[in-house]
Each structure stands twice: as structure tokens, then as C-alpha cells.
Amino acid sequence: MSEGDSRVADELEESFKLLKHLGRGGFADTWQAQVLDQELIEEFGRDEVALKIPLNRKKEQVLKRELAMNAALHLRLKDLQSRNLVRYLGFDKFRNKIVMVMEYVGQGSLRRMTGEIGRQKPLPVDEAVEIAEGILSGLMVIHQEHVFHRDIKPENILMDGRTPKIADLGIARMLDANELASTSIGSLPYMSPEILGKEGASFTSDIWSLGVTFYEMLTGSLPFGDMDTPPGSLIDLIRDAEPVPPAEVSTEIPTALNEIVMRALRKRASERFPSAEEMYEALKRFREASRSQVDQDIASIRELLSRPGDPCEAEERLRELVAKYPNDPRGRQYLGEFYNRCQRYEEAIATFKRGIELEPENALLHWDLALAYRGAGKRGAAAGCLEKAIALGLDAGLGRHAATLLRTLQGAEP
Template sequence: MIINGKIKIGEELGRGSFATVYKSTIVGNYPPLQIGDVVAVKSISTNKFSTPEEREKLENEINLMKKLSHTNIVKLYGVERTSSTYFLVMEYCETGDLHFFLKKFGLGISPEMLYNFIQQIGNGLQYLKSQEIIHRDLKPQNIMIKGQWPDITLKLADFGFARFLHDNDMAETICGSPIYMAPEIQFNSPYTSAVDMWSLGVIIYEMIVSQPPFPNCKSPFELTNEIKKLGSRPIEVPKSISCPDLLRDLVSKLLTVDPTRRMTLKEFVEHQYFKSPPKSSLENTSGRKKKFSFSNIITLDKNEGPDKILSLVKESADSIEALFTDCQDIGDSVLFDLLTTMCEFLVDILYECRAIGSCQYEDQIIQQIEGYKDEADELSQTEMEPPSISALKFLFDKGMEYAMTGVKAEQDGNMSFAKFKYQKSLYILCPLVFLIGRDEEIFKVRILYDQLMFRLSIPSPEENLTI
């Protein structure tokens, strides 16, 4: 199907009650776009409208989007019409929406990525504030993602419920999605732009915990009752979840029931959390810093292609998965830390492989990520003591244990068994070499890693090895 000789409709990207979004291609004159450019086209059939308010909502969305121009807002290029359909021609965000991203990667989101995402959503809200606009339906499904980490951009979308609202104005329309809806809207009270700050708090909470607050509520009525039970207490990130204190503080101030005491956008932007960018990937593994480069791992050579790389990474994940029982014997909190570490490691590798090309092992890696995420989700619902050892220290100790077993086997003249143990050690050390960043840590692990690689390259067992 070609719309007005300008846009060729392609595959369906998503569907709602009134609209369907398609990946489409420009085939005619459509400035500022060029022929061949890919866009997202939101098709809205007016035949499905049963009330004048629904058409007004659509016109409101179009009028608002025409006025908006910001990096963190989905761009509306134009609107095409037929007798019964509106076609909104919008910026195409190939990575999908934040809801899909969280469902796919969940706890695989690193502190650096989380910090970046929160900043970008805040930037979008700042721009809306400058235009005297409140979104009123902020949720992960309405935040689109363009690009791949670390060159990734979040963009606020779907302005059907948005409206112009001056600082001192109050609105009374009930709108939004219940889980992300501010209490004052749920209680049918007048509200201000503070509703967007509550929604932002729920989104940040979900990115940290991997589910929104009150996940067991099955209806808006149950959700409202749970919020009423809070009284003046804010919603807080569970203590069992590893999270920096400044981020905990940010979330609790956003998820304050009383809108007059809730954090404002100005306070949000000026919060100390944004003045201290994360330097570690998890609170319990201080000093760790991801380096988005294959140079950290000798065996993961970029020239070998994504399939070879992911095959090796899968071997690494399988070897570490075999250690989960040992890890759990130490404590659930250590296992939780290890699960989140593996999610982070696999997500990072997956992004790098996608940058090189398609990968036949991608689905298998994603399944492993989802499995680790589900197991971590279950653990997060339980009371856990602080971990007695970090996940990275646990992996290093296990890697050393395998290495020393290999040393003993080599000294006994059993080089084939020694190499088997060396290879196992390398697989276990793989996430450490990729994830940690402090000089003394990377140096220690790298020496062991390089020695193991060297031992694997030796065909004869004549030399003794000392580690």
C-alpha cells in the first residue's frame, strides 16, 4: 500500500485499540526526508471513533507533536489523510520501546545504562515543561529507543493524553495507565505537572527492580487501595535490591503520594544522583566499570565474527551456570548478584555482536538472559542478607580453583586434563575481563587470563607452571 504516492506501508510494528503502527519507506517527495528513508507510520481509522472526544484526542496529539522538536521527543514529519484514516508519519525507532527492552533484558540494564536512560527521560520532560506541556501517560510503552548501546537515544512518544498546562493550572480529566498513574488522578482530584514526576518514578523503579510497584494488584481498584495504605510514606526500592543510596533517595522522592511534597522537575534535575555518575556496575562489586571493547578479551576477536564470539560466550555462560548451586550455598544474595552480573555481561556482548552483524546464536543468548532475569526476579521477592562475597570475587576464586587444578594435572604429566581445566577457568574469567575496570583488578585477572592462554598454546607437558 502506498499513501498519496509518497509513503509505502511495510510490516506492522504494533497495534492498539484505535491505531496500528507500520514500518514504512519514503517513495516520493516528502521533505525533509529523502526517498528510501525509513519512518514509522501510525494509522488511525476514524471509523472506530464513537465519541467526539476521541477525534479531539487525535487532533490534540497532532497539534502538540507539530510544535515539538527535541532529541528526546519522537519527531512528527507530517500527517497524511484519506477519507477515513489519518496517517502520522513519524521518526522510526528501530530498537522498539522501553517496555519491550525491559522485558527482554530486565536486570541486564547496567548502572551506567540506567543513569543514561533516567537522564534522557528527564531531558525530554524538561523540554515538555519548557513548552508548558504535561504528558499524562508516561510509561515504558510510550518511550521509544533508537540505536544501540552506548549510542542509544530514548524518545518520548504518544501525546494523545498530553495537554498544555501552565504552572499554576489544575486539570481534572482522568487519563493515563493505572500502574503509572499518579495517585491524584486515581483519586479523581485536580492535578498539575507533578503527575509526570510520579510516572517517571514508577518507570525508574521498574528499571531498577524489573517490575513496577505492587505487581500483585490485579485491578485499578486494588492498586488504589494499596496506595491509600501508604498514607504519607513514599514507595521505596526494596532493600533486597542492589541500588545506590542516591538513586533510592531519588525514587522515594518521586514516588511520594502527596503531590505538594513530591519532587519537582527542577529538584529532579539538581539531585545529587546526577552529580555522581556510576563508576561500578553493581553496588556490591565496587570499582567495576564496563569497557565496550573486545580488546578486553583475547579470545573474542572481532575479526572472527559474531557467531564465533557468541559461541564462545555461550560456553562461558554454560560454565558459570554450572556454578549456581555452589554460589547459592554461600547465600541467595550472592546468587542474585551473579545472575545480574551474567545478564549484564551477556547484554553487553550481544550489543557488540549486533554492531558487527547478525548472529545465529542471538536467540539462545536472549533465552539465557531471560532465564537469569526470571530467577533473579524470584530471588528479589525474598529477604536476603547482604552478600558475603561479590559475584566477581566468586568468579575469580572459582577461576583460580580450576587453574590450580590444571597446574596440578600438568605437573603430573596429564596435559590434556590440564588444558580442559585451563579452558574452564578461561570461560569463568571471561565476564571479569570484560566487565571490571580498576587497574589493579584488571591487571590481576589479566595476568591469570594471559597465563592460561599461554598454557593452552603449549603442545607438550614438559614445563611446570607456577601461578
């Protein structure tokens, strides 16, 4: 057999086919891969995965040693299931190397949303809060298994639609602090004072790293230094300097949220939130208070819409509501209903579609979109939206109305 034939035969025997290089960290190259082995497809429950391939023989030896010494831990990690964790699927062999197999998440990382360091942009406050809550939910799960991540940063948060998923479980534990700080992406800006000192990492170190990530989402900047800050100076800032409070960077950040971020960034680990659950509950209370304010603003606008008046003023107020609460679908719903009443159907369609992106299971939004399509003369699209609205569950009276309208659109007698 020739050398070329031998290589082809080896490739045919492999369990995976590499599809796309996704990135390089301090430990491994990450590839999107197709699973070729039917038994593995059944074991993993999928035919596409992410492979972590160690960078060199030394890293592979670390991986082998980790597997031998902490087999029970990795079995527990394999059993963890949470919508906010990238599934850890186990180990296998590829091209005579031990590789880690993970769930493949195709949308990319939180870094794509925030922008590269030096070119970041802030996210809307409610979107940043929602992402932070998701990350905390994932941390709660792994902390309950007595595992801390050590490398929370935007690059290690993958986005599945609007759902954040913590990636690289088990990777950071195989790198020492110097390796973490010197990865090509750079974990140093997210490392806690105790990791950079003699104390070492703990569960509250993950709270700190999330605090840095949260600060970055809210302000579009890092709390300590920037891309031009020398590593030694950055370490000094992290250990000794106080960050500019987020509310002083952006007036859109409420005082209560500012306090949550600043508590996560306390120098002393004992002064931070003692657990991911406590920080999650603090954000939940903030969201509930914010929702109360949204309800008040919506009530004010609904009262305005119920009175005869200038439609331009009503539209301006509705647009302000959407801009103030971009991730609350109710603002889109009321603005779309306004467009329907004004027979501005194409604008209504676009507005309702955005609302449905925010809350796909909202039956009323599908009903409203059906009316907009009907007004625009798009009977087929209107019928499809009515079917969806009925399937999701409208109240009894509106459900009967929707069924009658659907039969009419489909050409049947009501």
C-alpha cells in the first residue's frame, strides 16, 4: 500500500471529520467536526461536535494525567445538563491524540456581540442583565458540583440564540495562572486579584470574572486598563485600583445595577456575592423592580392611546418605549398595533416580527401579525400566523374569532 493509500485508509478509520477551525486557546485548538462513527452519534445524541485538540504533546500529557487522576470529576461533568452550559461529551481519540468532545454551538461567542477589546460597544441594559443571569445559572450548576471555572470571559460564553452557554468546562483547571494570562485571546483582564496573588482561585473568583464581563457588556469598556496596558501595570490595577463605577461611564445604568456590578468587583473575595445564586437573586430583584417601571410606562402610554389626540405624539412615545426597553416585546406589540390602526401594515409587520423574535411563544403577537398580513393583502402569510396563534393558545373569545377568520382566509364558509 502506498503512503497516500495508507493516509486515506487512516482517515476512513477516524471517528471524526474536521469541518472548520473555530479558534485557539491556551490549551487546545477547537474544531467543528462531523461525527462519523454511528455508535458515537448515538452516544453523543448528535452528529456534529466541537473537538478540543491539544496544542502539543505536553498538553496531551496533561490531558491524559487529568483524565487518569480526575476520572470521577469528568464523569460528573459529562452528566451535567443545563441550558446555560456547553455540554461536555467526554474524551475520544483522533489522529492518535486524546481529544475532548464538546457540544457544538454555531452562533459564536459573546465576544462577537461586545466587539473586540479596544472596539467594544455596550449592549442594551436589559440584554446585558439577561445574559448575566444566564451565565450565573450555569455557574450555579457547576459550583454545586464543587467545580469552579477560572476562565469566565466573553470568548468562553457561547450564544445559542439569546441563551448564553458557558464553554470550556474542565479546560482552565489544566492551565496554571501564567498560562491563563498569556493565552492568545488573553484572560488577564478577567482574572481576580486572588488568582494573581498567593491566595489562588475560589468560587468567588468566577463571580469576579463575571463582574468584569458584565461591566464590559454594560459600558463597552474594561474596568481595569485597556488593550495597550502592559501586563505588569494591568495586574497592579486589578489588585489595587478601584474601577470607575459603571453608572459614571453610562447614565443609562441604574444605581441598583451599578451596585450589583461593583459588589462583584470587590477586591476581597469575602466582600463579593458569596455565591452565584445570591448574585442571580440580586439581578432577579433588579429585573422585577425594572419591570414594575416598564408597567408604569406602558400604562401611561395606553392611557394616551385611548384618548383622541395627535397620532404623531403617540408614535413618538411608543418609539421611546421601544428604545428604552428594547428587549421587552410589549413595546413592539403596542407600536405594531398603532401601525395596524393607521393602516401602515408593512411597518406593523416588521415591528411584530421583531417582537416575535424576542418572545416566539407569544400568541397575541402572532395574532397581531396575522392582522397586519391580512391588511397588507397577504392571505397565505396571515393564515399561517393565525394557525400559530391558535396552536400557542389564545383566550376563548379571541380563539373563536381567530378560527373564524382562518376559515375565511382559507376559502371555507365560517
